Amino acid sequence: MLLSQTIEHSSNVKNTYMKPRIVAFIPAHNEEKSIRDCLAGIGDQKLPEGVELDVFVIADNCSDNTAEKALDAGAEFNLNLYVLKTKNNKQRKVGALNHAWKNIYGDHLDIYFEDLTPYQKIYKQSIKAILGMDADSRLAPKALMYMWEGLMSARNIGGVMAKYTMRMPKKKSTLSKDDVHYEEKLASGEYGGFLARWWTHQQKQDMASWLLDLQYNGGSTYVLGGQATLFRPEALQNIVDENKLDGPWQDESDVEDMLLTWQLQKSNWKTLISPKARCFVDSMRSYHTFRQQRNKWQSGTVGLLTSKDIGVKTKHLGKIWRSQLKSMMNLLIRVLFLLLLVVSIATDQFQWSWIWLTPIVVASILNTILAIKTPMNRPIDVLLAALLISPEIYLWVNLVTFVHVWLDRFSATKKDGWANQYKAEAGITRSKIVHLLLILTIITMSVVFLCIYYQDFLTSSTMQMATQPYLIMGWTVLTYITVFATLQMVYQIWTLRANYSA
Secondary structure (H helix, E strand, C coil): CHHHHHCCCCCCHHHCCCCCEEEEEEEECCCCCCHHHHHHHHHCCCCCCCCEEEEEEEEECCCCCHHHHHHHHHHHCCCEEEEEEECCCCCHHHHHHHHHHHHHHCCCCCCCCCCCCHHHHHHHHHEEEEEEECCCCEECCCHHHHHHHHHCCCCCEEEEEEEEEECCCEEHHHCCCCCCCHHHHHHCCCEECHHHHHHHHHHHHHHHHHHHHHHHCCCECCCCCCCEEEECHHHHHHHHHHCCCCCCCCCCCCCHHHHHHHHHHHCCCEEEEEEEEEEEECCCCCHHHHHHHHHHHHHHHHHHHHCCCCCCCCCCHHHHHHHHHHHHHHHHHHHHHHHHHHHHHHCCCCCCCHHHHHHHHHHHHHHHHHHHHCCCCCHHHHHHHHCCHHHHHHHHHHHHHHHHHHHHHCCCCCCCHHHHHHHHHCCCCCCCHHHHHHHHHHHHHHHHHHHHHCHHHHCCHHHHHHHHHHHHHHHHHHHHHHHHHHHHHHHHHHHCCCCCCC
């Protein structure tokens, strides 16, 4: 084992004292550009008194200088850092995390498996917490201390997650094209245009809404995000033993962090978010990368909800199903409204009622509050939220993902969400948003043309009498659904009065 090679053995193990420690697992696949910043955040952390920190960077199938950059950063920030390397790891992030786990706890699938040495046993016993982090994340100062305090507040707490905030890219317009490092800075990912910054804020606001809801309902979470979570080793070992695994993380789902969380809850471990710890994470800065990431998340969630093979459920099952039904309701409201509106106008039966402003006003208030409560918001974000421009566009994108994933669920072909996301981020695949907008434009223009061309027929008394019962029924159904959705928004506004921060 690498651990036995990197740590000096003691000749008198029984009398050896080893301080309690936290170990960090950071899987990194070709992350030479981001690993230094991640490790800089760890170097900023204040440790609990008498506790040491060891950092394990897992250079996973890397073809760049991730390992070398990590070692340089470890020396720069005075970290106890070790680099583990994987080759031909087909389980990607899951395989990398389990590789680090086996390095300390042993690999029972190794045909040459040997029991841990006495020193390794002492080292394993000294580990009081395991920090799982992504290589493109950065902990805010004191975040590790806050998560530690949460984890140590009770023995039955299996994991504590930091609150995530997407990092806003700097304005691309601030870069001078005469700068000799212009291309290099642009490629670094630190800068973005209006759309990249807009996408980032929408994801920040979405995350803020989720975090505020979790805190209002007690702080328990159904997913301990892989970007920054502090685990109790005893809880992870419990998962390994109960499920006869070779490591805590599994690749049976595209959302391995959610599956692990559900398994912890099944074994009666609490899974919480920290009210104070914050972690800054990268956002998806284009429509295509965002869609692929959300496809993976939504597909993994739906898979866990509907799969009979995995055999593990969460106490938050009702909340997750309600979220799915809410998406269905939002889709139904919009599709039904557009259909009824077109038919009503085409047949000259549309009648405006001021009561329809009620859900719009409520939605505007809700999204304005969320925009204000989103960390590091900008005035333009609050304005666009109040006008419902940003929320509506963002919602439609998520509704497209919702429909796509549920249709795929009944498909015989299983898609690799991780692979699709990697390809999107690497620029290997391209978005079809232009084609979709073109098709929608053609359909809209065709409908308008047909309505004008057949206006006399559509507005005739015969057509009006034929469509009127269906329109009355449709508007009635839409009214009831909209009232229910409005009451949900009112309730969410009520919960936001609580003094919680996102």
